[in-house]
Amino acid sequence: MSLRSIFEEHPERRYIMFGGKGGLGKTTFSAATAYWLASQGNKVLVFSVDPQASLSDIFQKDIFGKGPVKIMENIWAQEIDADQHIKQYQGEIRQKILDMYGFEAVPDEIEQYIQAASAEPAMEESAIFDAVVDIVVEGNYDYYIYDLVPLGHALYYLSMAKVYDEWINKITKLREEMREYEEMVARMKRQKETEEDQILTELQYIRGRINASSRILTDKVKTAFFFVIVPEEMILIDTEKAAELFAKFDVPISGYVVNRVVPRELLEQNIPSYLRNRIDMQAKYLQQIDGTFGNQVASLVPELERDVTGLPMIEKLARIMYG
Amino acid sequence: MSPEEEKKSFFQNLKEVIYGMAQHDMSRYALRTRASMEHLFILITMGDMIGIPILPPYYSLRLLPYVVPQISTWKRRLLREKDVSDAMF
Numbered sequence: 001m002s003l004r005s006i007f008e009e010h011p012e013r014r015y016i017m018f019g020g021k022g023g024l025g026k027t028t029f030s031a032a033t034a035y036w037l038a039s040q041g042n043k044v045l046v047f048s049v050d051p052q053a054s055l056s057d058i059f060q061k062d063i064f065g066k067g068p069v070k071i072m073e074n075i076w077a078q079e080i081d082a083d084q085h086i087k088q089y090q091g092e093i094r095q096k097i098l099d100m101y102g103f104e105a106v107p108d109e110i111e112q113y114i115q116a117a118s119a120e121p122a123m124e125e126s127a128i129f130d131a132v133v134d135i136v137v138e139g140n141y142d143y144y145i146y147d148l149v150p151l152g153h154a155l156y157y158l159s160m161a162k163v164y165d166e167w168i169n170k171i172t173k174l175r176e177e178m179r180e181y182e183e184m185v186a187r188m189k190r191q192k193e194t195e196e197d198q199i200l201t202e203l204q205y206i207r208g209r210i211n212a213s214s215r216i217l218t219d220k221v222k223t224a225f226f227f228v229i230v231p232e233e234m235i236l237i238d239t240e241k242a243a244e245l246f247a248k249f250d251v252p253i254s255g256y257v258v259n260r261v262v263p264r265e266l267l268e269q270n271i272p273s274y275l276r277n278r279i280d281m282q283a284k285y286l287q288q289i290d291g292t293f294g295n296q297v298a299s300l301v302p303e304l305e306r307d308v309t310g311l312p313m314i315e316k317l318a319r320i321m322y323g
Numbered sequence: 324m325s326p327e328e329e330k331k332s333f334f335q336n337l338k339e340v341i342y343g344m345a346q347h348d349m350s351r352y353a354l355r356t357r358a359s360m361e362h363l364f365i366l367i368t369m370g371d372m373i374g375i376p377i378l379p380p381y382y383s384l385r386l387l388p389y390v391v392p393q394i395s396t397w398k399r400r401l402l403r404e405k406d407v408s409d410a411m412f
Binding site: 089090093096097100101107109110113114116117118120122123126127130160164167168171174175177178181182184185188189198199202203205206210 | 342346349350353354356357360361363364367368369371372376377378379380381382383384385386387388389390391392394395398
């Protein structure tokens, strides 16, 4: 099984994600995959929600918070600025309050709440995933490559989505009960129809958004999730644990990509024992990887002679990964 | 007053008396329950305002505009001290 064959056999998989511990090469592989898909004539958006995103670095272009920026033919890249998104959202809420009640200014108490709310840590995560829903729902691209935040965050979000969904269900039920009381009173007083409950409509909208964002991560048909690993013990242990958790949340894992494999051919040359030891160590863990993940290993990517930044290096890597 | 009108207003009065006897209390009670639920709802969604975070703030902000008028009575009700008269009214 190669990466290329996965894409060729499953053209319906349009949301591509590389996940894994920090610093293993998620962004690098996202860029290389975008490059290859684009060279096959697909329109690709590669985007990141990480506040410390590195797409700007790899494409050597400042794109943070600038919306989709064209990198080359068929490739657009976007880094979502969560703060900016939150500020804009707060502005919309304020405007709505002013419009609804004809206030000159938002009441103090309410303003304080709006500001306090955005200081909460969950605010940023929700804002980010909400922004992702916007991007994906628009559907302007053939492929969406999602340069994920490190594992913990993604898991946190998935579990959050589950809890929120249940919460919203409960709140909606309460709201519906309230509605029944309202109608009962209206009947007794022989009033005409009661007004539509806008809060109920809003709640249904919120539930739709939360489900949409967790569906992007868990869509069995359209999503391909790849774990990035390197042949080292700690990484393997963590990844196995994470893979179990991801499976629990129904994330469809399409395969594993092993990064930073020191080429074995080097052994034939006169190399220092330092490098020889590393190659031996990797051989041991590669065997372990083969035993654990077997044919789920989609690609072995060698350690390159320099870091991957800029289009020529991305192209080189794409050629290695996709042949 | 013509006999028809007399008859009508008699029925009108009777209707109101019956409403008062049978249903007024019920509807008052229903309205009170409805108000309690409203406050419970605001507590669940805007709990952060009094230090109880429950719904993620990103989404509770969406609901905020609709509950603006109720916020101050809600806070008063939640934060007031209870006394005997609460049980009576």
